[in-house]
Amino acid sequence: MSPHPIDILLTFGLLSLLAVGGANALAPEMHRILVDSRGWLDDATFSQLYALAQAAPGPNILSASVMGMAIGSWSGMALATIGILTPASLLAWTVAGWLDRLRGAWWIRPAQAGLVPLALGLMGASGFILGEAAASFWLAPAITAGTALFSWLSNRSPLYALLAGGLVGVGVFGLGLP
Amino acid sequence: MTACPALTALDKPRRNALAARMSQPRVPSCGELFLGFLQIGGLAFGGAVAWARQVLVDSRGWMTERDYAELLGLAQVLPGPNIGNFAVMYGRRCHGLAGALSALGGFFLLPLGVVISLVLLWGEFGGNPWVGAFMKGVAAAAAGMALGAALKSGFRLKPPPEQIAAIVAIAALAAWWRVPLLWIILVFGPLCVGMSLRRALRVPKA
Known part of the structure; x- marks a missing residue:
């Protein structure tokens, strides 16, 4: 029902x-x-x-x-x-x-600026939590770290890094690695 | 947030470039809002926050780094989907109700379609190990993207030392100790706003 x-x-x-x-x-x-x-x-x-x-x-x-x-x-x-x-x-x-x-x-801008640590801290935390959940094969933490560096230091679209991560996942699976 | 009238005489790319140089972001039309948030929603694997930054600040230049982080902070304190709230608030700021609906509609259209298709395909391909392996790799990369976006924003905004300490503490409490979000917001929201107001009071108003 x-x-x-x-x-x-x-x-x-x-x-x-x-x-x-x-x-x-x-x-x-x-x-x-x-x-x-x-x-x-x-x-x-x-x-x-x-x-x-x-x-x-x-x-x-x-x-x-x-x-x-x-x-x-x-x-x-x-x-x-x-x-x-x-x-x-x-x-x-x-x-x-x-x-x-x-x-x-006068207080609205500083008050809003005070919320920046929450935005950045929670964004970082979600990266750690997602990274831990995604660490289902041995190379996964390396993919996570590599993508973090890529999207921090490069201005290219992070889509490249996501695609690369997917292909590494397929490669690891195709080679029969755990 | 109204665009400088002299800017409208220029063609679009030069107007954008000039607006970016003047750090006076251009206000997008409803159609542009819809398309921008359509892009954010369609690209947002593993969460939309990092992609929203990429599209609104880096690629379209509608918002400054500071505008983005401040509005995002507010969107995260409110209940509901972070970027959904963000879309409503930013859309309203640009074009009232029409802007809010354009941004919110654009944001949810593609993901909703994909999710429905996935449910319908669930029984068929869910068990395919190649698809699973690809998605595992994408999930790992998506996590790195969130970390990279936080680092990028943090290094560009150069927050004062007490805010850096708060960022580290919030990330540690949420990620390491898994403190419920409501508590983090109830404690750090007033604390960080208070610190920021105190700093503003000490520095003479510009």
Whole structure:
């Protein structure tokens, strides 16, 4: 039996407001609600769908769309996507409005500048966490380090480094190395 | 953020170059916003933050390094997808509701299409080991990209020493000790903003 559409919408709407720091921070909470509390998905399906969403380009928050599709097909996907995006976007819209109105205030620029360490620190941390998760074969940390140097020191598109990383992965697999 | 009127008399490449030199970024149209964020969303393997920096600061020059890092900091403190929030706020700043919808729509269009296709292909090719090996390599490289983007921004912005200490502490707490994000934001948000305000008060206003 598929859950009620309003229920799907509200569940993902609530998740949207819990997702401080993006979707990677959201995964444990999403698992708790969708698998343990609602029982809409089983454990194996959840982890496979999550990995699938991470393999795709774009924001990892789309793992919510993937879960919605597994829960309630196409309408589930639409409801989950709308649910996960709307509350957060409305909040961002409101904050952007305050920012606009407060533009002249002397403290707004230094206050915003104070958020730079959070932006850079969390960006670096996500690199470490993703790197650890991706270290599934012996050469993976070297790919991570090489790409970090490439995108730091070079102004070329990082797409080259991503492609190179993929090809190294295929090479390692093709040579039968662990 | 309004473009200098004299600039509009020049053709596009020269206008961009001049605007970049004057460090007065050009305001993109709704169509350009849509395409720019379409590119960010379509390229963003393993997270969109590093790609947003690459497209908005390096390749299109719509934002300065500082503008980008400040707005991103705010987008990360708010709940929801970081670059989704960023798209709403930057789009609103450029063209109000139309700008916010253009940026947000562009950002989600391609990834949503890809994710849906992936679910549909899931049963068919998910088990192919060659595809798996390629994706593992891409995932490792994507992690390096996030590290590289943080290093690049950090070295260009040259934050004051107390902010460098905060960056290192935040990265260590989040990556090494896996401290829940909410706590990091509740502690370091006010702390870093306070330090920054204190510095601004000590230095005479320019």
